[in-house]
Amino acid sequence: MNIQKTAAEETLGFMLPTRRVESFHYTDLRANLKSLGEQAARPEDDATRTMGDSFPRLASDACVLHFYDGHGFERNETLPEGVMVSRDLPDALSADGGADDTIPQINSKITTAGVSIAVAKGKEVTQTIGLAHAHTGAAESIASTRFSITAAEGSTSRFIERQMGRSDANHMTSSAVSLNVQQGAKVEYFIVQQAGVGATHLARLNVTLAQDADLSIFVLNAGGKLVRQEVKIAVNGENANLAIRGVNLVGDNAHIDVTTVLEHNVPHTNAEELFRNVVAGDGHGVFQGQIKVAQPAQKTDAQMACNTLLLTDEGDFSAKPELEIFADDVICAHGATVTDIDDEHMFYMQARGIDQKTARGLLIKAFVDEVVEELEAGEELEEAFTGIIDDWLDANI
Amino acid sequence: MLEIKNLHVRIAEEETEIIKGLDLSVAAGEVAAIMGPNGSGKSTLSYVLAGKEDYEVTEGDILFNGESILEMEPDERAASGVFLAFQYPMEIPGVPTMNFLKAAMNAQRKARDEEEYTTPEFIKTVKAAAGELNIDFNMLKRALNVGFSGGEKKRAEILQMQLLEPKLCVLDETDSGLDIDALKIVSDGVNRLRDPERAFLVITHYQRLLEHIVPDSVHVLYQGRIIESGDKSLALHLEENGYADVIARAA
Numbered sequence: 001m002n003i004q005k006t007a008a009e010e011t012l013g014f015m016l017p018t019r020r021v022e023s024f025h026y027t028d029l030r031a032n033l034k035s036l037g038e039q040a041a042r043p044e045d046d047a048t049r050t051m052g053d054s055f056p057r058l059a060s061d062a063c064v065l066h067f068y069d070g071h072g073f074e075r076n077e078t079l080p081e082g083v084m085v086s087r088d089l090p091d092a093l094s095a096d097g098g099a100d101d102t103i104p105q106i107n108s109k110i111t112t113a114g115v116s117i118a119v120a121k122g123k124e125v126t127q128t129i130g131l132a133h134a135h136t137g138a139a140e141s142i143a144s145t146r147f148s149i150t151a152a153e154g155s156t157s158r159f160i161e162r163q164m165g166r167s168d169a170n171h172m173t174s175s176a177v178s179l180n181v182q183q184g185a186k187v188e189y190f191i192v193q194q195a196g197v198g199a200t201h202l203a204r205l206n207v208t209l210a211q212d213a214d215l216s217i218f219v220l221n222a223g224g225k226l227v228r229q230e231v232k233i234a235v236n237g238e239n240a241n242l243a244i245r246g247v248n249l250v251g252d253n254a255h256i257d258v259t260t261v262l263e264h265n266v267p268h269t270n271a272e273e274l275f276r277n278v279v280a281g282d283g284h285g286v287f288q289g290q291i292k293v294a295q296p297a298q299k300t301d302a303q304m305a306c307n308t309l310l311l312t313d314e315g316d317f318s319a320k321p322e323l324e325i326f327a328d329d330v331i332c333a334h335g336a337t338v339t340d341i342d343d344e345h346m347f348y349m350q351a352r353g354i355d356q357k358t359a360r361g362l363l364i365k366a367f368v369d370e371v372v373e374e375l376e377a378g379e380e381l382e383e384a385f386t387g388i389i390d391d392w393l394d395a396n397i
Numbered sequence: 398m399l400e401i402k403n404l405h406v407r408i409a410e411e412e413t414e415i416i417k418g419l420d421l422s423v424a425a426g427e428v429a430a431i432m433g434p435n436g437s438g439k440s441t442l443s444y445v446l447a448g449k450e451d452y453e454v455t456e457g458d459i460l461f462n463g464e465s466i467l468e469m470e471p472d473e474r475a476a477s478g479v480f481l482a483f484q485y486p487m488e489i490p491g492v493p494t495m496n497f498l499k500a501a502m503n504a505q506r507k508a509r510d511e512e513e514y515t516t517p518e519f520i521k522t523v524k525a526a527a528g529e530l531n532i533d534f535n536m537l538k539r540a541l542n543v544g545f546s547g548g549e550k551k552r553a554e555i556l557q558m559q560l561l562e563p564k565l566c567v568l569d570e571t572d573s574g575l576d577i578d579a580l581k582i583v584s585d586g587v588n589r590l591r592d593p594e595r596a597f598l599v600i601t602h603y604q605r606l607l608e609h610i611v612p613d614s615v616h617v618l619y620q621g622r623i624i625e626s627g628d629k630s631l632a633l634h635l636e637e638n639g640y641a642d643v644i645a646r647a648a
């Protein structure tokens with residue numbers, strides 16, 4: 001069959017996956033990404049000073065590296081001791097997975113800005129490192145970044161990668177990150193996606209975990225029109241410990257897809273995945289959670305849960321857990337639930353004078369805030385995250 | 398204060414009628430007890446007063462201070478002063494009791510165009526009320542009713558009633574699951590709230606509660622109707638003789 005290439009495919013030089021590619025079954029990239037648009041121009045320095053104004057900092061003591069419309073800006077924030085930053089664009093993520101690696105491939109074609117960050121051996125960095133990307137979101141514009149992070153042996157560090165925008169015009173943003181957590185290093189990597197409702201945001205986080213590494217990932221999706229956040233993790237060292245948690249707030253007209261692939265390659269590793277999702281209006285949510293346990297990876301303990309609150313009949317959520325287990329002595333469990341708000345809970349709250357909107361808000365908030373609490377990220381950050389959730393709930397339910 | 402006229406109620410989406418022509422008046426300051434065998438419609442009546450949407454009023458009316466409340470949402474009824482202490486209070490995971498209390502108290506204040514509580518005011522008020530009801534303040538930091546014992550749930554209901562200062566208090570089997578001490582604490586709580594401007598509808602199976610909360614009137618609900626009304630001696634009569642002869646008289 002000879003398929004006519006779309007404008008996007010002409011620009012990229014490769015075909016985009018349709019629903020027939022299994023990993024894109026719920027997110028038809030070919031149908032949704034007809035054209036790519038143009039690289040956004042470098043904004044005036046003055047203009048960038050106010051671009052993030054409606055997005056206050058999440059961690060007051062953070063050292064933030066700034067990107068505006070896909071361009072890096074030097075703000076001379078003081079780097080914490082033991083943290084090295086290079087402003088050179090890191091190498092593209094490897095894309096040997098064929099169509100499954102479509103997002104890294106797209107990112108490699110459209111990215112001109114990025115940083116490489118190295119956390120020195122044994123350093124305990126207490127300041128949060130921010131990777132902030134603010135978007136003007138002009139119609140048919142592209143703004144993309146690529147980061148490479150190495151947390152050396154025995155180091156401790158925390159990162160917040162953030163997308164910020166208010167544009168409802170059709171625009172594209174992208175992020176590709178490679179994160180290398182070396183032996184005994186402890187990393188928290190938080191992704192806060194608050195792109196405008198016109199954004200197509202395509203993102204990939206690739207991780208390798210060495211022996212005794214400890215990684216906590218949090219994905220908060222609170223924006224965008226078409227979002228796909230992929231997280232691919234190779235657990236390569238024994239006793240590595242991994243938690244991936246997420247809150248997906250899927251608004252009316254939005255399509256938000258989180259796809260995780262966990263490869264347990266060695267014995268004695270733990271992984272816990274927990275996602276809580278809220279779908280409003282006719283939003284579509286997707287969670288694909290693949291866990292691969294290789295034959296040598298005995299004593300793997302992998303738990304995965306994905307719970308969704310559907311607020312309307314129009315919205316939907318597709319959850320696809322996928323276990324590929326070749327070791328015999330493992331504990332793997334997964335569960336997915338989709339519920340709506342409990343009428344009895346609503347009645348009880350209303351019977352106390354709480355109006356419907358507030359009651360719903362309290363119940364939804366209770367449902368997702370539990371994930372934030374589990375992060376144990378400290379009061380300031382937890383409040384910042386629940387604040388973003390509150391703002392989203394105020395605007396969307 | 399409360400006037401129920403020829404009320405007919407069925408379960409929405411089903412044909413079965415549960416309340417079948419119920420008449421009842423309760424004046425301001427009055428404590429009216431409703432007694433009746435299991436399944437006679439007592440909880441249904443309390444839910445209909447609070448505005449639960451599972452029940453459909455097919456005939457009759459409920460007037461509260463002279464105005465029909467049938468078209469009002471549950472939260473509007475609560476704001477206008479109707480309070481239901483649930484027979485089975487809901488457990489609400491993830492919502493700390495204090496947050497819930499604050500939302501409820503401020504929602505009602507807002508609906509009545511009153512100033513919202515400041516946080517210190519709010520905490521002080523709750524602490525004082527909790528103390529009177531022998532409720533451990535730490536319990537209120539936990540999710541609402543989650544893991545509370547039966548007695549704790551009932552006391553938490555009375556705490557809410559005290560904090561929300563309603564005009565019409567409906568207590569649905571608040572005595573069930575309470576030991577003697579807890580019954581005393583709860584009854585004292587209710588008695589403290591007795592007021593010429595406030596009416597109570599106390600639903601119970603047992604005379605025991607009515608020894609503590611002495612009613613002005615007693616009504617027997619059977620098969621969706623009030624079949625006999627009297628003063629507190631009627632409750633004593635039921636305690637001694639059961640419902641059989643009252644039912645026989647009504648037939």
Ligand SMILES: Nc1ncnc2c1ncn2[C@@H]1O[C@H](COP(=O)(O)OP(=O)(O)O)[C@@H](O)[C@H]1O
Nearest residue numbers: 408415433434435436437438439440441442451
């Ligand atoms: N939501 C409901 N669905 C089905 N039947 C119900 C429902 N609510 C009440 N009923 C029925 O209505 C009758 C009265 O119940 P209820 O009001 O709970 O009685 P009581 O509180 O006096 O014990 C019972 O036969 C009960 O089974």
Ligand SMILES: [Mg+2]
Nearest residue numbers: 439440484570
């Ligand atoms: Mg009952």
